[in-house]
Amino acid sequence: MIKSLCAVLILFSANAMAADSGCGLGNVIISKNTKGLQLLSMTTNSYFLTQPLGITSGTSGCSSSGLVMTDQEVQYFVEVNQDDLSREMAQGHGEKLATLSSMKGCTNEVSQKAFGSFTQNSFSKIVPHANTAAVEMVKNLNSEMATQKELVSLCHGS
């Protein structure tokens, strides 16, 4: 029993290490799958990108016991929705962008609009190239946002 528990712990910590670039959805969930296979597998009745419900499913990357860890929510969200977010940042509006701005504390209409303008203006700094990794995108977003004093006060005050 203890042996298998240790084995599981080691396995998960290895995964967590392999996944040091963010939550490692790619490592933990869709390892060894080509992009094509990965997309193909995600049909209605398949099981690839889902986790068993409940509290014995262990810890991996950004989630623990099947729930995303509070301090990793932004990272996890960006990893899952990176493509949509890049598109919505460029156009300055969108549902996923509104969610991200709310996660960053910009919850009312004025601050969300300001957040949208900021990510649009700073698009090339937040997403500097086509292959920008999600973890890099979050890091750039945080460092760029820190320079926007007005936005920060608007969002923290909202």
Added chain:
Amino acid sequence: MVLSFYRFFQITFCIFILGAPLLSWGFSIERTQSYLEQARTKKIWLDPQWLKLGHYRSKWNGGYFSPLQGHFFISPNGFHAPESELTATIEFLFSESTLAKHPQCHYLARMSWLKSVLTISQEDLLPCEEQDQWKRQLGASEVYIVFAASDLSSAASSFGHTFLRLHNSKNTQALELLDYGVNYAATTGTDTGALYALKGLFGYYQGTFSMLPFHQKIKEYSNLEGRDLWGYKLQLSEQQVNLLIDHLLELEGSYSKYYFADDNCSAQLLELLAVTQPNKELKKAPDIVLPLDTLKTLQHAGLLGEQKFRISLQSEWQIRYGQLTPSERTPLKALIENQNTETPEFQLLPSNKKAKSLEAAMSYLAIQEYRYHRERKGEKYKLAVARAGLGPVTQPPAIALPASPLSSGSSSAVYFGFGQMEHQDFYRFKVRRGFHDYISNDGGLTPFSHLELLSFDFQYKPALQNLELQEFVFSKILSTHPVTTLEHPMSWKFALGTTPKWVPYLRAGGGYSFDFPMAQISRWTLLGVSENENLTENADARLGIESLFLSKWLPDLRSLFSLKYSYSTRENRTLTELGMALSMDISNFEFRIEAKTYDQQDSWTASIIF
């Protein structure tokens, strides 16, 4: 003094914690016996709540059967014996356990129900801190049922899909994407095609519940599969939501056989929700359980609240494309194909029109990436940089709410009709198990599609006093997608059934469809067809072309003109079929007139469809 008291407290606490399993809250055989006695006296295994917690279904002989397998039932006969399962449950929950998690912390819903129907000593109630902490983090206070609209281009999705969203009240407005989705799905591995269909039909897959952040579910259905999502708040009390979560937790480690037709996501979801409604009968059809029907069952039970529509990436693209003016559409091709922003057509546009074209091109590439599994990162990035450079010059596209799936007609239908064939009267009676005809109202369904399953079309000719099964349809599908300047999707049809005297046919065809702004909207479909008739005896392969022109004049008035010209390889001659039909919705039924000339034989039918 304060310090030593603190030390004393610390040591006592440690002894208590370490010794806890040994003290083990002292279950006593006498008390457990008294619970069993209470249960026997009250016959609580017949309580509807207990039967719903076990997902028991009544059998024709008065017995019970539950589809759940795995670690769910404690008694070996539990799956068909509610009484023996109840006895085993009481004995198991109120005794020592060597398991890492005491059974009381696994069977949370059973435990909570037992507490409400039996008098249980406080000494026998264990705390489940880990589970409480997990539920606090999940924070579910409301539950929504989400319907993913049907998608005829994928067999697995042709009936739609349902799953749940557990809403945490702290996730206000845009944050609701951080809620969790609960899904019931089959573990299909990498099986595809016929193997997948056969295994699915005969229950070779295991179906289990699983959970993912809601935004991840949106990505799966809305982005990847291009299916619009309709959410409905379920009218559940806080207590009912708690019971549902507790029950989901006790389903961990269990599964049931997944049958695509009946024991599917919708059937299981309905049984899951039934746990919160012990005194209501949430009925499902005995043969085919369709997600849309279960949604209607919940509506009739008064359980559906506010509705929320979430557009798919695919529908959003169609709306964006539809809203572009000709001048904005012209540069689109160059933007999509080589991200060329230097064309004169593009350069001449004012910046807000440039932005609209760029946004449409970005949506299009995103769909292409999902659909054809080919990364377009570089292309998308170029467009995104160009779009970001134009600044805040656009608003989100205006989206008109499509017809709700709840407004669609019933999936099964009965037709009563009268007609003439070669001047001979006949009465028509037809039953159709599923789903909808090409000319019927397609509100909330895949537009311009036909999906017919298991129908029997009878004709009675009074002059001959003869009742005959004119046609049996096992499956008849027509899936149409319009060709646009950018896309050339295939339209196709497939039909398997029998003509009079159970003579089987197999018909298939492929081609293209085009939309016209005639009437409200009209679609012309042109197909190359291969129709194989009379399969049991002298098989007759026919090759030809078929043209279908469907117009929607008003939301409740449609017309169809059809022409088929085929060559029979057995008879060495050509056959022509010309058809016209008019369909009108009146109150809650459909009135339809159909006229046909087939191989120089004229016929017409007028039917009322319920």
